[in-house]
Amino acid sequence: MPEQKNVRVRFAPSPTGGLHLGGVRTALFNYLFAKKHGGKFILRIEDTDQTRFVPGAEEYIFKTLAWCGIQPDESVQHGGDFAPYRQSERKASYAQYAEKLIAMGKAYYAFDTAEELEEKRKQIPNFQYSSATRLQLKNSLTLPADEVQKLLANGTPYVIRILLEPNEDIQFTDLIRGEVHFNTSTLDDKVLLKADGMPTYHLAVVVDDFAMQISHAFRGEEWLPSAPVHILLWKYLFGLEAMPQWAHLPLILKPDGNGKLSKRDGERLGFPVFAMDWTDPKTNETITGFKERGFLPQAFVNMLALLGWNDGTGTEIFSLPELCEKFSIERVTKSGAKFDYEKAKWFNAAYIQKTPAEILTIPIADAVAAAYPNATYSDFLKAINLVKDRCALLPEFIEQTAYLFAAPKKIEIATIQEKWTTEKNTFFEQWTDFLASTNAIDAANLETAFKTLAAENNLKIGEVMLPFRIMLVGGKFGIAVFDIASFIGVEETIARIRFTLQQLA
Ligand code: GLU
Numbered sequence: 001m002p003e004q005k006n007v008r009v010r011f012a013p014s015p016t017g018g019l020h021l022g023g024v025r026t027a028l029f030n031y032l033f034a035k036k037h038g039g040k041f042i043l044r045i046e047d048t049d050q051t052r053f054v055p056g057a058e059e060y061i062f063k064t065l066a067w068c069g070i071q072p073d074e075s076v077q078h079g080g081d082f083a084p085y086r087q088s089e090r091k092a093s094y095a096q097y098a099e100k101l102i103a104m105g106k107a108y109y110a111f112d113t114a115e116e117l118e119e120k121r122k123q124i125p126n127f128q129y130s131s132a133t134r135l136q137l138k139n140s141l142t143l144p145a146d147e148v149q150k151l152l153a154n155g156t157p158y159v160i161r162i163l164l165e166p167n168e169d170i171q172f173t174d175l176i177r178g179e180v181h182f183n184t185s186t187l188d189d190k191v192l193l194k195a196d197g198m199p200t201y202h203l204a205v206v207v208d209d210f211a212m213q214i215s216h217a218f219r220g221e222e223w224l225p226s227a228p229v230h231i232l233l234w235k236y237l238f239g240l241e242a243m244p245q246w247a248h249l250p251l252i253l254k255p256d257g258n259g260k261l262s263k264r265d266g267e268r269l270g271f272p273v274f275a276m277d278w279t280d281p282k283t284n285e286t287i288t289g290f291k292e293r294g295f296l297p298q299a300f301v302n303m304l305a306l307l308g309w310n311d312g313t314g315t316e317i318f319s320l321p322e323l324c325e326k327f328s329i330e331r332v333t334k335s336g337a338k339f340d341y342e343k344a345k346w347f348n349a350a351y352i353q354k355t356p357a358e359i360l361t362i363p364i365a366d367a368v369a370a371a372y373p374n375a376t377y378s379d380f381l382k383a384i385n386l387v388k389d390r391c392a393l394l395p396e397f398i399e400q401t402a403y404l405f406a407a408p409k410k411i412e413i414a415t416i417q418e419k420w421t422t423e424k425n426t427f428f429e430q431w432t433d434f435l436a437s438t439n440a441i442d443a444a445n446l447e448t449a450f451k452t453l454a455a456e457n458n459l460k461i462g463e464v465m466l467p468f469r470i471m472l473v474g475g476k477f478g479i480a481v482f483d484i485a486s487f488i489g490v491e492e493t494i495a496r497i498r499f500t501l502q503q504l505a
Pocket residue numbers: 011012013014046201205218219220223
């Protein structure tokens with residue numbers, strides 16, 4: 001791609017609910033492209049459909065982008081030279097363009113009531129308001145001019161629709177898909193201005209992309225069918241030279257590849273599809289987000305970037321600055337990207353490994369305090385470092401460190417009992433005596449002493465190591481056994497051994 005000048009991209013969500021993975025990825029790709037080319041990333045709130053307005057959704061969008069670390073350069077919250085950035089506040093700017101299209105013969109007034117349209121839908125199978133039907137309907141193409149004037153003058157509700165000529169080929173170049181063609185015969189005459197004076201998405205998106213000097217418009221593939229209408233509006237209103245370059249991003253697919261990933265798939269398959277928890281204000285139902293499930297934002301962003309993009313080398317771990325440097329829109333794939341929750345966790349585990357314990361404790365501080373009220377901060381940091389490589393999600397730190405802060409509630413005594421001998425009993429008696437007498441409680445010293453004692457008692461190390469582990473943690477799991485003993489200290493180690501020995505007696 002030639003050097004880009006004045007790159008201005010926009011993420012233009014409608015505040016209708018929580019942000020789905022696909023929405024955040026659209027924001028991310030816009031952000032990466034802007035940063036790569038030294039441009040601006042604009043967040044525009046597309047709230048012209050008042051019927052779909054959901055309280056809290058706008059706030060949620062800002063919080064999510066902040067959590068991901070992809071802050072807009074211009075927005076309702078960040079300000080900018082092209083304010084306002086909320087379409088409802090730009091209402092007054094749209095009607096003139098709809099009127100201009102009427103004057104050009106590219107749009108028309110339509111006075112049909114909802115009931116009349118409903119009636120048509122019943123009469124005509126697959127009814128569309130289009131070149132095939134519009135001459136049978138109540139609009140400024142069929143009514144005499146003075147009648148139209150009268151209806152307008154007496155305040156009869158109307159909408160303005162685009163007038164699409166039949167069988168026109170509309171073509172544009174998509175940065176991901178290449179040449180894309182549409183035939184207008186398959187399209188309907190979309191409403192541009194609604195009866196309440198608000199523009200529809202189609203008019204508003206074009207007018208605002210022009211007004212905000214957007215250079216590239218990247219959005220989800222689900223908007224591809226709307227593109228021909230947008231291209232025509234650009235052609236009629238502002239000229240195709242001014243039009244942004246388009247890229248329609250591939251869908252994020254269900255794990256089995258069968259169709260678009262939906263909110264319901266997450267519920268059905270038990271993984272998040274929203275970035276952060278979203279509570280529907282109407283039903284009060286909360287849908288879990290990646291953040292609350294225990295994802296680090298860096299891992300979430302890295303995982304999202306790889307859903308439909310790669311740098312061609314097989315590398316998978318990229319920091320946000322690396323992504324900003326490497327990202328290119330041409331390397332975004334055409335085909336849908338399958339979402340794989342196990343892979344998402346793999347990314348998170350990789351980031352957990354790289355992240356200092358001090359940072360990992362921040363999001364889980366409350367949960368830690370509730371689970372281990374007596375644990376000190378420095379002990380918890382130490383514990384995190386010990387179990388880090390076993391955790392893929394942040395809350396797992398609580399369960400993985402449980403035996404470090406409290407004696408196990410249940411001991412798999414049967415496993416020990418099966419192979420218990422007097423020799424082993426003697427060994428553990430001597431081992432507790434040794435522990436009571438030593439100051440050298442670092443893991444390496446303990447291990448050497450344990451092995452020496454086993455050898456003196458003619459016992460194989462494995463024969464006593466497994467019982468020792470079970471005594472300390474309750475079962476056949478956990479980190480290196482001498483790390484555990486060293487962490488919990490001599491007294492607690494002795495207490496746990498004695499507790500089991502009593503049950504074996
Ligand atoms: N308002 C549209 C949405 O909710 C934006 C589509 C576009 O970017 O053109 O996703």
